[in-house]
Amino acid sequence: MCxxxxxxxxxxxxxxxxxxxxxxxxxxxxxxGIAYLQGDHIEVTKRAGKLSELGKALFETPKIAxxxxxxxxxxxxxxxxxxxxxxxxxQFERVAIIHNGIIENYxxxxxxxxxxxxxxxxxxxxxxxxxxxGEEYANGVPLEEAARKASKRLRGAFSLVLMSHTExxxxxxxxxxxxxxxxxxxxxxxxxxxxxxxxxxxxxxxIMDENTIGVLTKDSVHVYDSxxxxxxxxxxxxxxxxxxxxxxxxxxxxxxxxxxQPQVMRQVTAGRVDDSGVVxxxxxxxxNVWTEIDRVNIIACGTAYHAGLMGKHFxxxxxxxxxxxxxxxxxxxxxxxxxxxxxxxxVSQSGETADTLxxxxxxxxxxxxxxxxxxxxxSSIARECDRTIFTQAGPEISVASTKAYTAQVMxxxxxxxxxxQVQEVPGVRVxxxxxxxxxxxxxxxxxxxxxxxxxxxxxxxxxxxxxFFLGRGADxxxxxxxxxxxxxxxxxxxxxxxxGEMKHGPLALITDKVISIFGCTDSTVRDKVVSNMKExxxxxxxxxxxxxxxxxxxxxxxxxxxxxxxxxxxxxxxxLAIVPLQLLSYHIARLNGCEIDxxxxxxxxxxxx
Ligand code: M6R
Numbered sequence: 001m002c003x004x005x006x007x008x009x010x011x012x013x014x015x016x017x018x019x020x021x022x023x024x025x026x027x028x029x030x031x032x033g034i035a036y037l038q039g040d041h042i043e044v045t046k047r048a049g050k051l052s053e054l055g056k057a058l059f060e061t062p063k064i065a066x067x068x069x070x071x072x073x074x075x076x077x078x079x080x081x082x083x084x085x086x087x088x089x090x091q092f093e094r095v096a097i098i099h100n101g102i103i104e105n106y107x108x109x110x111x112x113x114x115x116x117x118x119x120x121x122x123x124x125x126x127x128x129x130x131x132x133x134g135e136e137y138a139n140g141v142p143l144e145e146a147a148r149k150a151s152k153r154l155r156g157a158f159s160l161v162l163m164s165h166t167e168x169x170x171x172x173x174x175x176x177x178x179x180x181x182x183x184x185x186x187x188x189x190x191x192x193x194x195x196x197x198x199x200x201x202x203x204x205x206x207i208m209d210e211n212t213i214g215v216l217t218k219d220s221v222h223v224y225d226s227x228x229x230x231x232x233x234x235x236x237x238x239x240x241x242x243x244x245x246x247x248x249x250x251x252x253x254x255x256x257x258x259x260x261q262p263q264v265m266r267q268v269t270a271g272r273v274d275d276s277g278v279v280x281x282x283x284x285x286x287x288n289v290w291t292e293i294d295r296v297n298i299i300a301c302g303t304a305y306h307a308g309l310m311g312k313h314f315x316x317x318x319x320x321x322x323x324x325x326x327x328x329x330x331x332x333x334x335x336x337x338x339x340x341x342x343x344x345x346x347v348s349q350s351g352e353t354a355d356t357l358x359x360x361x362x363x364x365x366x367x368x369x370x371x372x373x374x375x376x377x378x379s380s381i382a383r384e385c386d387r388t389i390f391t392q393a394g395p396e397i398s399v400a401s402t403k404a405y406t407a408q409v410m411x412x413x414x415x416x417x418x419x420x421q422v423q424e425v426p427g428v429r430v431x432x433x434x435x436x437x438x439x440x441x442x443x444x445x446x447x448x449x450x451x452x453x454x455x456x457x458x459x460x461x462x463x464x465x466x467x468f469f470l471g472r473g474a475d476x477x478x479x480x481x482x483x484x485x486x487x488x489x490x491x492x493x494x495x496x497x498x499x500g501e502m503k504h505g506p507l508a509l510i511t512d513k514v515i516s517i518f519g520c521t522d523s524t525v526r527d528k529v530v531s532n533m534k535e536x537x538x539x540x541x542x543x544x545x546x547x548x549x550x551x552x553x554x555x556x557x558x559x560x561x562x563x564x565x566x567x568x569x570x571x572x573x574x575x576l577a578i579v580p581l582q583l584l585s586y587h588i589a590r591l592n593g594c595e596i597d598x599x600x601x602x603x604x605x606x607x608x609x
Contacts, residue, residue: 009188078123090134101158277431351379474574475519482581
């Protein structure tokens, strides 16, 4: 959740790590800080608030250093203040550390240290870790050895990055659970919590494994296991160019990523569908495994969970394959009944979501087959699943997920069709599905042309106190994702339900100020949805309908109508409906002056449970 950056080499390290932090801004943060070497001591500058606050403090006078580490914090232990911001010193101010994750036993360690006379300046678990390292860093012990010993005393899921003024030629890092990526350069080396921060400097990266320690000098990178044994480094070449992680002329990453969806739809199918309409998912279990699977459990959080609901809809309605969807954060505590023939699917954009990772590990302990649907290559979930299908959506920077959702749902459709092929599911016309899927990019482009009309609607409804998102069938699942977008970026309270549930209670909330957005893309239940709309309007509520282009009656029924192109399948129509919903949330948030790419209280990659 926190952003981590580090650099050692001939460039000005202060500028480099500050730039890297800027590239990690999307992760969400509330304070930031930097430590850099100045002569025989470490200088630390840190500020609560936006990165610009740190920039103001840092660049009042030029700073030059060949080694620096930097951090943007998403508060866990202690509020977002200057004191709690990272880096933190050890008790002798010889070592400065930054940290991502949580040290679970920090209270007992702190008590021990206080009893020994240690004084703390912050409320953080990080400062406790710094002091533990300080205790181990004595009598000529190298920094990496101190870090290794200290890590054994720390419990939790964390990554640490350390520097010391007594060893001014190295950065040491520890990856326990939270991600750390090393960037390998020529006469310079660096690290970050996420690949986009490294891209302007190098495309050669090495993703550290859990429980390993890295030592970076300007000319070398070494990685060791927790017993100090050297581990060979096999760098990965990253193809994404810098532009794919930049705004490219759009006001916000979110808008850019909404607009990338047609391209993402092409990328998802690239190489997975051939001209004769056959789906090819290389490497995703042998064919005989698929015929054995008796049920699917989909496990994910947030938007990925909503994509999972769409997966369930496809698997059950098209394949008749029993499927459940779980919130990752609840999965472990429900002591789930798992058939040995079942398949567990983990959906995650980042591949690092702590709850999803924990659920994956539980399934592995129980020897259940696991499959990841993941965007970030090399991420923990991608690496730990038995098999992974990559969503191929490119880097998603905005905290509010858009293109990752589209890609995840498309992958579910492709996977479902692949299973239909392998299991020879009667009645599923894979070729016809494939030909509709191959039109989705063009249809998503058409949805984007609705933006001007959507802006007008956003202007009319932007002050609503509450918004309902309603639908039936797949539209009900898309409604959940539409609602999440509005609440997370525009801070407007939402209620999301299958439309038929309204009369069982939620209707009591309808007033003349409340707007209800109905997904009406499924013609087989449209009449029933219109009846639900009438029930809302009869109580003075206003209704916006998203329907398909062939619908000639909706304008008479709804207060506002958005028409999207129609495909042969309700599932795909519902998926297209997410595009206007994303645009509507985006423009309401923009008109209301909200911070779109970094919504309050939220972070992009949720690496704490
Ligand atoms: O990286 P993941 O897909 O595992 O993340 C899951 C959720 O944290 C994420 O989808 C979150 O709900 C987004 N902010 C939604 O826009």
